[in-house]
Amino acid sequence: xxxxxxxxxxxxxxxLLALVAVGTFAGVxxxxxxxxxxxxxxxxxxxxxxxxxxxxxxxxxxxxxxxGVYGGSRTAILLNIPGAPSAIATAMDGYPMAQRGEAGExxxxxxxxxxFGGFIGIAVLALAAPTVSDFALGFQPRDYMLLAVLGILLVxxxxxxxxxxxxxxxxxxxxxxxxxxxxxxxxxxxxxxxxLLQSGISFIAVMIGMFGVSEALAQIHHLDTPAIKxxxxxxxxxxxxxxxxxxxxxxxxxxxxxxxxxxxTGGDIAALMxxxxxxxxxxxxxxxxxxxxxxxxVAPETANNAAVGGAFxxxxxxxxxxxxxxxxxxxxxxxxGLNPGPMLMIDQPDMFWFIVGxxxxxxxxxLIFGLTGIKLFTKIVEMPRAVLIPxxxxxxxxxxxxxxxxxxxxxxxxxxxxxxxxxxxxGYPLGPIILGVILSRLLDDNWxxxxxxxxxxxGRFFWGIVTSPLSLTLFIAVILIFVSQTPLWTRIKARxxxxxxxxxxx
Amino acid sequence: xxxxxxxxxxxxxxxxxxxxxPRDTRRPGEAxxxxxxxxxxxxxxxxxxxxxxxxxxxxxxxxxxxxxxIMVITxxxxxxxxxxLPQSVGEAFGRDILPPxxxxxxxxxxxxxxxxxxxxxLPTSALFLILAIKLLWRQGWMRTLLVSLGALVLIYFVFRxxxxxxxxxxxxxxxEMLQWVRNLIPGGN
Numbered sequence: 001x002x003x004x005x006x007x008x009x010x011x012x013x014x015x016l017l018a019l020v021a022v023g024t025f026a027g028v029x030x031x032x033x034x035x036x037x038x039x040x041x042x043x044x045x046x047x048x049x050x051x052x053x054x055x056x057x058x059x060x061x062x063x064x065x066x067x068g069v070y071g072g073s074r075t076a077i078l079l080n081i082p083g084a085p086s087a088i089a090t091a092m093d094g095y096p097m098a099q100r101g102e103a104g105e106x107x108x109x110x111x112x113x114x115x116f117g118g119f120i121g122i123a124v125l126a127l128a129a130p131t132v133s134d135f136a137l138g139f140q141p142r143d144y145m146l147l148a149v150l151g152i153l154l155v156x157x158x159x160x161x162x163x164x165x166x167x168x169x170x171x172x173x174x175x176x177x178x179x180x181x182x183x184x185x186x187x188x189x190x191x192x193x194x195x196l197l198q199s200g201i202s203f204i205a206v207m208i209g210m211f212g213v214s215e216a217l218a219q220i221h222h223l224d225t226p227a228i229k230x231x232x233x234x235x236x237x238x239x240x241x242x243x244x245x246x247x248x249x250x251x252x253x254x255x256x257x258x259x260x261x262x263x264x265t266g267g268d269i270a271a272l273m274x275x276x277x278x279x280x281x282x283x284x285x286x287x288x289x290x291x292x293x294x295x296x297x298v299a300p301e302t303a304n305n306a307a308v309g310g311a312f313x314x315x316x317x318x319x320x321x322x323x324x325x326x327x328x329x330x331x332x333x334x335x336x337g338l339n340p341g342p343m344l345m346i347d348q349p350d351m352f353w354f355i356v357g358x359x360x361x362x363x364x365x366x367l368i369f370g371l372t373g374i375k376l377f378t379k380i381v382e383m384p385r386a387v388l389i390p391x392x393x394x395x396x397x398x399x400x401x402x403x404x405x406x407x408x409x410x411x412x413x414x415x416x417x418x419x420x421x422x423x424x425x426x427g428y429p430l431g432p433i434i435l436g437v438i439l440s441r442l443l444d445d446n447w448x449x450x451x452x453x454x455x456x457x458x459g460r461f462f463w464g465i466v467t468s469p470l471s472l473t474l475f476i477a478v479i480l481i482f483v484s485q486t487p488l489w490t491r492i493k494a495r496x497x498x499x500x501x502x503x504x505x506x
Numbered sequence: 507x508x509x510x511x512x513x514x515x516x517x518x519x520x521x522x523x524x525x526x527x528p529r530d531t532r533r534p535g536e537a538x539x540x541x542x543x544x545x546x547x548x549x550x551x552x553x554x555x556x557x558x559x560x561x562x563x564x565x566x567x568x569x570x571x572x573x574x575x576i577m578v579i580t581x582x583x584x585x586x587x588x589x590x591l592p593q594s595v596g597e598a599f600g601r602d603i604l605p606p607x608x609x610x611x612x613x614x615x616x617x618x619x620x621x622x623x624x625x626x627x628l629p630t631s632a633l634f635l636i637l638a639i640k641l642l643w644r645q646g647w648m649r650t651l652l653v654s655l656g657a658l659v660l661i662y663f664v665f666r667x668x669x670x671x672x673x674x675x676x677x678x679x680x681x682e683m684l685q686w687v688r689n690l691i692p693g694g695n
Contacts, residue, residue: 048665048669048671051670164583164584164587165580165584167576167580168576168577168580168581171574171576171577171580172577174569174573175574178570178573184566185565185566187566187567188557189554189570190550190554190570192553213615217612220607220608220611220642221602223642386639386642386643386644387639387642387643387653387657389638389642390635390638390639390642391635391657393611393615393634393638394618394631394634394635394661397615397619397622398627398671398673401622401673402665402671402672405672407623410622411619414612414615417615418612422539425533425603426536426539426540427529440569444569447568447569448564448568448569451563456562456563456564
């Protein structure tokens with residue numbers, strides 16, 4: 001009963017309803033404008049909303065998250081520039097459709113399918129999260145530690161150029177999170193007796209620097225990329241088209257939820273996997289894939305929106321973020337004094353049901369804003385980058401300053417902005433850094449708890465891992481990720497590919 | 507890499523090798539950057555050792571030592587791979603990595619941070635936006651002023667009034683200004 005009333009909080013409160021609407025609207029545009037990203041928007045917003053009550057703040061950020069995942073598809077279709085990584089697969093068939101003058105239809109299908117996928121994701125979240133959190137109560141400290149390592153490794157291995165660079169980024173993130181006084185023994189770590197370092201580095205300054213300023217600096221290279229104008233026709237797709245693709249969208253939504261729920265993998269991977277799946281199961285597409293096949297739009301768009309609900313599962317039940325955006329959402333919950341994990345679900349189930357309710361509302365608003373306001377949209381997307389870049393920079397500084405009213409945070413933010421700029425340019429992924437910063441405390445605490453409970457004995461620690469099915473599974477997953485990077489794996493894969501080629505030759 | 511010249515097989519490859527995009531050349535400055543990261547990591551290992559040494563597995567220095575050691579190892583591998591790559595042709599450090607425009611923008615940001623406290627939010631932001639937009643947009647002064655000041659008013663309204671973010675007032679009598687605006691609205695006190 002309580003769950004139900006918490007679920008309907010957003011529906012019944014006009015202020016919260018308006019905030020979700022504003023957030024979703026803003027999210028659609030932020031996701032669509034190349035150069036603005038959801039990670040950037042949410043990390044800057046955390047600092048602006050931290051003095052708010054927790055419900056309004058979360059309502060706004062959920063709107064932005066939901067709208068942003070969808071918004072990327074718009075520019076992918078119209079300009080062939082995916083506004084967000086999760087829309088890369090959408091551009092493959094969306095842009096060819098726009099070239100044929102079917103931009104409106106493509107946007108319509110994308111919107112309806114995103115809505116559909118979004119719902120499946122939320123439904124799975126509502127059904128699965130309580131069970132997962134019950135299960136998670138039995139987790140040992142070592143399991144949390146392994147999960148944190150796994151999450152950082154997965155993000156590191158799936159983004160950027162190589163796993164090695166991903167691991168480096170993840171370790172750097174953990175290190176940034178460790179700076180300051182150790183909460184257990186009050187020993188200074190990497191403080192060099194400087195008061196500046198003793199209170200640690202504000203993770204918001206790191207986030208805004210990495211995703212705000214560094215992105216804005218990188219955009220200076222693309223000042224002269226021209227915007228392309230597109231004429232847009234009918235938008236609302238016919239019922240027949242939707243019904244025809246319903247079975248496929250169910251399958252790809254399922255892929256989306258599962259991929260989204262794995263720690264470390266988010267909408268971008270889900271979309272690519274779903275696209276690949278659609279290509280394999282669609283026997284006779286009306287048009288070949290890559291030339292404007294509707295299936296090629298349905299699959300990634302259902303999957304990346306379904307992944308939103310999926311990504312909330314590990315975030316809410318374990319406190320382990322699925323990707324950079326959920327890492328930042330966890331940061332937002334931290335700021336509001338909430339501690340995501342199985343205890344949150346038991347102590348404050350209202351919070352969970354409120355978030356589920358807000359996601360549902362955001363999904364509806366996404367459908368409404370997706371099918372309307374195209375004229376305004378084309379105007380906003382044409383906003384010159386030369387104006388956008390200084391504005392992002394200004395907002396980044398204000399955001400970094402606002403949390404603690406501290407100019408030191410601004411300098412940290414700028415330093416991380418410059419570092420992030422070079423890391424971006426040289427192919428180091430930034431997602432693992434943020435995951436590392438967010439998870440470093442959890443990793444450190446749980447390692448120490450685990451090893452103390454094993455009386456400082458590494459042998460007993462490993463025996464514990466081997467004898468617990470859960471720990472063993474997690475441990476094997478960590479090992480597998482490493483093995484996938486060694487020459488051994490490449491050799492196995494090459495042999496597999498050769499066999500496949502032989503099979504197709506015959 | 508635009509999806510335009512991507513055919514299906516390229517996508518297939520992308521799905522297969524999501525984590526394997528080794529470049530075959532090295533960008534200008536990349537080797538120096540990588541070596542700098544390794545040197546920094548080595549310094550950090552030494553600092554991490556200084557926290558508690560090998561006192562106990564649960565000591566405050568254990569995770570820092572493990573983390574920094576991982577940084578040294580992975581940094582070393584990255585450096586080894588990077589240094590052996592041939593330098594990319596047709597790219598220049600002063601043009602493709604750190605063009606003068608970028609340095610100027612970074613300096614403007616630093617200037618903003620330095621002036622924010624003494625000068626206050628409104629004048630500093632106005633100065634920053636006008637200079638930055640003029641520099642990047644290369645349009646006439648009228649347009650530049652109009653756009654930057656318009657944007658500033660909008661940002662000020664949203665963040666100062668709606669989000670109630672407190673920024674340093676500096677030389678601007680902000681409190682009096684806001685009070686004056688409130689007095690204009692009947693019952694706005």
